[in-house]
Amino acid sequence: MRNIFKVWLLFSIVLLSSCLKDNLDKIAGVEGSFSLAIPLIESSTSLIDILPEDEHLISDDDGFLRVLYRRDSIASIDTDTMLVFENQEPVSESFELGKIELEDFETSINISLSQLISQVNPLIEGQIIAGANLPQAYFPPISPTFGGLYSSPANETYQLMVLESGSISLEITNNFSVALTDLVVELKNHMNQSLIGAFTYPYIEVGAQLSSTIILDNSSLYDVLDFEIASFSTDGSGLDPFNESTWVPINLFDELDLHIISTSLIAIQGVASFEDQEVADETIDMDLAIDVDEAVISKIVFSEGYIQFAHNSTISPNLELVLNSNQLLDNGQPFSQTIFVTNTSQAGTVFTTVPLNGMELHLVDGETQIQIDYIASLLTSGEMIDFSANDFVQLTIDIIEPEYASVEGYFGQRTEIIEEAEIEMNAQFLQEISSGLVLENPHLILHTENSIGIPIELQMDITAYANGDSQDLNAAYQLIPFPNNSQQGQTISADIAYDNSNSSIGELVSLNPDYLTYGGQVVLNPQGETAEPNFIVAGSKINIDFEMDLPLEIRFENAVMTDTVEIGLEGESEWPDEIESVKLALHIENGFPMDLKVFILLMDSLNSTVLDSLDLDVFEAASVNANGQVNQPLVYNYNFELTEDNLQALYDANQAIIRVDMSSYDHENTAVKLYTDYEFLLGVGLLIELKIGE
Numbered sequence: 001m002r003n004i005f006k007v008w009l010l011f012s013i014v015l016l017s018s019c020l021k022d023n024l025d026k027i028a029g030v031e032g033s034f035s036l037a038i039p040l041i042e043s044s045t046s047l048i049d050i051l052p053e054d055e056h057l058i059s060d061d062d063g064f065l066r067v068l069y070r071r072d073s074i075a076s077i078d079t080d081t082m083l084v085f086e087n088q089e090p091v092s093e094s095f096e097l098g099k100i101e102l103e104d105f106e107t108s109i110n111i112s113l114s115q116l117i118s119q120v121n122p123l124i125e126g127q128i129i130a131g132a133n134l135p136q137a138y139f140p141p142i143s144p145t146f147g148g149l150y151s152s153p154a155n156e157t158y159q160l161m162v163l164e165s166g167s168i169s170l171e172i173t174n175n176f177s178v179a180l181t182d183l184v185v186e187l188k189n190h191m192n193q194s195l196i197g198a199f200t201y202p203y204i205e206v207g208a209q210l211s212s213t214i215i216l217d218n219s220s221l222y223d224v225l226d227f228e229i230a231s232f233s234t235d236g237s238g239l240d241p242f243n244e245s246t247w248v249p250i251n252l253f254d255e256l257d258l259h260i261i262s263t264s265l266i267a268i269q270g271v272a273s274f275e276d277q278e279v280a281d282e283t284i285d286m287d288l289a290i291d292v293d294e295a296v297i298s299k300i301v302f303s304e305g306y307i308q309f310a311h312n313s314t315i316s317p318n319l320e321l322v323l324n325s326n327q328l329l330d331n332g333q334p335f336s337q338t339i340f341v342t343n344t345s346q347a348g349t350v351f352t353t354v355p356l357n358g359m360e361l362h363l364v365d366g367e368t369q370i371q372i373d374y375i376a377s378l379l380t381s382g383e384m385i386d387f388s389a390n391d392f393v394q395l396t397i398d399i400i401e402p403e404y405a406s407v408e409g410y411f412g413q414r415t416e417i418i419e420e421a422e423i424e425m426n427a428q429f430l431q432e433i434s435s436g437l438v439l440e441n442p443h444l445i446l447h448t449e450n451s452i453g454i455p456i457e458l459q460m461d462i463t464a465y466a467n468g469d470s471q472d473l474n475a476a477y478q479l480i481p482f483p484n485n486s487q488q489g490q491t492i493s494a495d496i497a498y499d500n501s502n503s504s505i506g507e508l509v510s511l512n513p514d515y516l517t518y519g520g521q522v523v524l525n526p527q528g529e530t531a532e533p534n535f536i537v538a539g540s541k542i543n544i545d546f547e548m549d550l551p552l553e554i555r556f557e558n559a560v561m562t563d564t565v566e567i568g569l570e571g572e573s574e575w576p577d578e579i580e581s582v583k584l585a586l587h588i589e590n591g592f593p594m595d596l597k598v599f600i601l602l603m604d605s606l607n608s609t610v611l612d613s614l615d616l617d618v619f620e621a622a623s624v625n626a627n628g629q630v631n632q633p634l635v636y637n638y639n640f641e642l643t644e645d646n647l648q649a650l651y652d653a654n655q656a657i658i659r660v661d662m663s664s665y666d667h668e669n670t671a672v673k674l675y676t677d678y679e680f681l682l683g684v685g686l687l688i689e690l691k692i693g694e
Contacts, residue, residue: 039683039685042682042683044679044680044681044682045679045680045681045682046676046677046678046679046680047065047592047674047675047676047677047678047679047680048065048676051065054067056068056069059675059676062675063675063676063677064551064552064673064674064675065551065552065674065675065676066549066550066551066552067550067552068547068548068549068550069423069425069546069547069548070545070546070547071423071545071546072545072546073543073544073545074421074423074446074518074544074545074546075418075419075518075542075543075544076541076542076543076544077416077418077452077456077522077541077542078539078540078541078542079452079536079539079540079541081293082293082295082407082411082536083290083291083295083297083300083404083407083536084290084291085289085290085402085403085404086289086290086291087289088288088289088398088399088400088402089287089289090310090396090397090398091284091285091286091287091396091397091398092394092395092396092397093282093284093374093394093395093396093397094392094393094394094395095279095280095282095376095392095393095395096389096390096391096392097279097315097378097387097388097389097390097391097392097393098279098280098389099164099266099267099268099389100266100267100268100270100272100274100277100387100389101265101266101274101277102157102158102161102166102262102265102266102267102272102274103157103274103275104261104262104263104264104265105155105157105158105260105262106259106260106261106262107152107153107155107225107259107260108152108257108258108259108260109150109151109152109227109258110255110256110257110258111147111148111150111227111229111255111256111258112252112253112254112255112256113128113176113250113251113252113253113254113255113256114129114252114253115148115150116147116148116229116232116256117129117142118148119145119146119147119148119229120142120145121145124140124142127140128140128250128252129252131250132250132251132252134250135249136244136247136248136249136250137247137248137249137250138236138237138238138241138242138246138247139177139178139234139236139237139247139248139250140236140241141233141234141235141236141239142232142233142234142236143233144182144231144232144233145231145232145233146229146230146231147229147230147231147232148228148229149226149227149228149229150226150227150228150229150258151190151224151225151226151227152224152225152226152227152260153224154223154224155223155224155225156223156273157272157273157274158221158223158270158271158272158273158384159222159223159270159271159272159384160220160221160222160223160269160270160271160272161220161221161265161267161269161270161272162219162220162267162268162269162270163216163217163218163219163220163221163265163266163267163268164217164218164266164267164268165215165216165217165264165265165266166215166216166217166219166262166263166264166265166266167213167214167215167216167262167263167264168187168196168197168213168214168216168260168261168262168263169211169212169213169260169261169263170185170187170199170211170212170213170214170258170259170260171209171210171211171257171258171259171260171261172185172199172201172204172209172210172211172212172256172257172258172259173207173208173209173256173257173259174204174205174206174207174208174209174256175207175254175255175256175257176206176234176254176256177206177237177248177249177250177251177254178206178234178235178236178237178248179203179204179205179206179208179234179235180201180203180204180232180233180234180256181202181203181204181232181233181234181235182201182202182203182231182232182233183200183201183202183204183229183231183232184198184199184200184201184229184230184231184232185198185199185201185227185228185229185230185258186198186199186227186228186230187199187214187225187226187227187228187260188225188226188227188228189220189221189222189224189225189226190222190224190225190226191222191224192222193226194220196214196216196219196220196221196225197214197215197216197219198214198230199212199214200212216262216265225260227258267387267389268388268389269387269388269389270386270387271384271385271386271387272384272385272387273380273382273383273384273385274378274380274385275380276377276378276379276380277377277378278375278376278377279319279376279377279378280374280375280376280393281373281374281375281376282373282374283371283372283373283374284371284372284373284374284395284397285369285370285371286369286370286371286372286397286399287368287369288361288363288368288369288370288399289368290368293411293412293414294411294412294413294414295409295410295411295412296366296409296410296412297363297366297368297407297408297409298362298363298364298408298409298410298533299360299361299362299363299406299407299408299409299533300360300361300363300404300406300407300408301358301359301360301361301404301405301406301407302356302357302358302359302360302361302402302403302404302405303357303403303404303405303538304356304357304401304402304403305355305356305357305399305400305401305402305403306353306354306355306356306399306400306401307353307354307356307397307398307399307400308351308352308353308354308397308398308399308400309323309337309339309351309352309353309354309395309396309397310349310350310351310352310395310396310397310398311339311341311344311349311350311352311393311394311395311396312344312348312349312350312393312394313341313342313343313344313345313391313392313393313394314343314344314345314391314392314393315341315343315378315387315391315392315393316343316385316386316387316391317378317379317380317381317383317385317387318340318341318342318378318379319340319341319342319376319377319378319379319393320338320339320340320341320376320377320378320379321338321339321340321341321374321375321376321393321395322336322337322338322339322374322375322376322377323335323336323337323338323339323372323373323374324336324372324373324374324375325370325371325372325373326371327361327362327363327364327370327371328359328360328361328362328370328372329359329360329361329362330358330359331358335359337352337354339352340379341376341393353400356399356402357405363409372397374395376393403538404538405537405538406488406489406535406536406537406538407535407536407537408485408533408534408535409533409534409535410525410529410533410534411454411524411525411534411536412524412525413523413524413525413526413528414523414524415521415522415523415524416521416522416524417519417520417521418460418518418519418520418521418522419519420461420517420518420519421517421518421519422515422516422517422518423515423516423517423518423546424514424515425464425513425514425515425516437510437554437555437556437559438506438510438554438555438556438671439506439509439510439550439551439552439553439554440551440553440554440555440671441499441500441551441553442499442500442505442506442509442548442549442550442551443497443498443499443505443547443548443549443550443551444462444473444475444497444498444499444503444505444546444547444548444549445495445496445497445498445546445547445548445549446458446460446495446496446497446498446544446545446546446547447493447494447495447544447545447546447547448480448481448492448493448494448495448496448542448543448544448545449491449492449493449542449543450480450481450482450483450491450492450494450541450542450543451483451489451490451491451492451537451539451540451541451542452482452483452536452540452541452542453482453483453484453485453487453488453534453535453536453537453540454482454524454525454534454535454536455479455482455524455525455526455527455530455534456479456480456482456522456523456524456526456542457477457478457479457480457522457523457526458477458478458479458480458496458520458522458544459477459520459521459522459523460473460475460478460518460520461473461475461517461518461519461520462475462508462516462517462518463516463517463518464508464509464511464513464515464516465513465514465515465516465517466511466512466513466514467514469511470511471504471507471508471511471513472504472508473498473503473504473505473508474503474504475498475502475503476498476502476503477526478496479526480494480496480522480542481494484532485532485533485535488535488537489537509550516548518546522542551673552673552674553628553671553672553673553674554664554671554672554674555664555667555668555670555671555672556594556662556663556664556667557663557664557667557668558661558662558663559661559662559663560659560660560661560662562657562658562659562660563657563658564655564656564657564658565655565656565657565658566654566655567653567654567655567656579688579689579690580689580690581641581688581689582641582642582687582688582689583639583640583641583642583687583688584639584640584641584642584685585637585638585639585683585685585687586636586637586638586639586682586683587635587636587637587681587682587683588619588635588636588637588638588680588681588682588683589633589634589635589636589679589680589681590619590620590621590622590633590634590636590680591622591630591632591633591678591679591680591681592621592622592630592678592680593621593622593623593624593628593630593664593665593672593673593674593678594621594662594663594664594665594672595619595620595621595662595663595664595665596619596621596660596661596662597616597619597660597661597662598614598615598616598619598658598659598660599613599614599615599616599658599659599660599661600613600614600615600616600656600657600658600659601613601656601657601659602614602649602652602653602655602656603653603654603655603656603657604652604653604654604655605654605655606654611649611652611653612645612646612649612653614646616638616640619634619636620634620636621634621663621664621665621672622634622665622678623665624665624666624670624672624673627673628670628671628672628673629672629673629675630672630675630678633679633681639687
């Protein structure tokens with residue numbers, strides 16, 4: 001207590017001797033007996049004045065007192081380790097141009113009768129020419145003979161084709177006036193006279209059209225083809241040249257029509273023009289290098305990073321490369337990127353970079369794999385192209401410096417440790433009145449700020465220590481309030497409170513701790529996986545501040561406060577003869593909700609001797625209402641007589657030990673609340689009975 005009792009009691013007694021001497025001097029020579037009343041002290045002391053100084057003792061706006069301990073950031077949990085992008089290994093895929101489907105082509109030549117017979121015996125040739133001048137004439141037989149070499153016009157759709165497969169049909173129409181027999185046509189490349197194939201027609205009657213086909217597997221075709229009539233023959237118009245009934249009209253301009261038609265040509269090399277065509281339709285599986293511990297990730301929204309496509313190509317025509325991924329969404333739509341690939345033999349690798357920021361990656365069944373489909377198509381523009389099936393494109397895909405804006409999934413039941421630390425209490429107030437103290441409504445509050453969208457159970461270990469004893473808080477496990485999916489990016493502020501219903505805080509506080517230790521752990525998803533996915537956002541974390549709130553709504557019995565005061569009075573200690581008696585008069589208005597009992601020992605500390613004692617009666621507590629607040633002060637008047645021995649002991653003493661015993665109002669049944677406006681009013685005076693002139 002801040003000296004109130006030691007001040008007014010000792011000061012009252014000290015003043016006694018000087019007051020007596022001064023007043024007796026003034027009435028010297030007067031005879032009779034009368035009383036003298038001398039006021040000594042009139043004071044008003046608020047409750048805050050008698051409470052020990054303590055930086056943790058504060059008052060609310062209405063003056064209600066509480067002891068408050070705070071510490072910021074006793075624990076912080078971030079998401080930096082929940083998902084880590086590691087060094088990404090690029091994935092490469094190569095595809096060759098492969099076989100080219102060429103357009104079917106057609107070409108025709110016409111061989112006149114005059115051209116064909118120019119290759120036969122001149123006598124037979126002359127005979128046929130002569131017959132051509134007549135309306136009808138005998139057409140002599142021709143034995144198998146060579147019929148000449150004839151070239152087709154240069155083909156405008158190719159210069160060279162090295163074929164893997166295909167076929168060519170030769171359709172022949174006989175417009176001569178006689179049937180042909182044993183016709184053999186050899187198809188050759190004009191460039192090198194290499195044989196492509198031979199067509200055989202045993203008999204072609206007049207006006208007939210016959211077709212024969214050869215297979216072109218592993219063949220080469222140049223743009224100019226030669227048709228060699230390797231052999232032909234005819235029975236003419238019969239064996240009897242004089243049988244006019246067999247004669248036929250002979251026209252040297254009649255023609256043998258040869259018509260070439262190609263079918264299903266597949267080329268592996270060449271120089272040709274052909275339609276735009278798809279040359280590759282594949283899928284690349286790209287493993288995303290992320291460390292997710294036990295997590296099963298379903299969705300990543302990127303805030304930074306790039307997806308980079310690098311290509312090398314030996315293909316001469318431009319190539320359109322269309323890449324798609326149904327897992328990677330850009331503005332809600334499946335990712336699609338078109339790259340125009342050119343021959344990089346001279347220029348080197350070509351890079352195409354696409355920012356990832358804002359894109360969403362959806363993963364399936366916990367797989368950290370992205371599927372990217374691509375379709376490659378040749379863009380020829382109808383030009384003549386030098387190509388080879390071994391021409392290739394090498395495509396490399398890399399994800400560079402990715403950062404996430406948010407991640408969804410299930411992060412498992414992992415545990416994060418809260419490192420143990422210590423909080424000094426220095427509870428001076430509690431230490432001074434702790435005997436029998438019961439705090440009705442103590443709270444330990446953990447203020448949480450949480451932007452992690454995961455159910456997290458706080459398993460807090462808090463222990464108080466004092467004088468070798470300890471007391472655990474025995475705090476119930478609590479779920480830290482967290483944002484739901486519609487609150488991504490928001491921070492949820494909430495309090496986790498421990499009181500007498502869910503912890504042993506009453507026992508902990510009653511220990512009057514010197515310090516607390518705290519630690520423990522948090523457990524993610526304590527109930528396992530639920531229907532709503534977990535999520536984290538960049539920079540999301542949990543921060544926990546500590547607060548122990550001890551409202552001074554209390555009950556206590558026989559709380560003891562003691563103090564020792566050094567004293568030393570000078571002057572005469574002799575009791576004046578004129579004094580018959582001296583009484584100390586007290587007027588008390590106790591506005592404190594506590595009973596006060598004061599006991600004073602006057603000591604000679606040098607000899608460890610008690611010289612005198614003063615045992616004051618109990619100052620009863622002011623009553624309180626149902627809310628524990630004082631109704632009105634209790635008025636109390638008290639007189640006690642001082643003897644000459646009391647005064648002598650005061651002069652001989654060099655030390656006073658003051659003990660105050662306190663009990664709250666109706667401490668067994670009622671909790672009282674302490675307010676700063678509670679007052680203790682004290683009036684102290686002396687009542688002196690004098691005998692004069694006797």
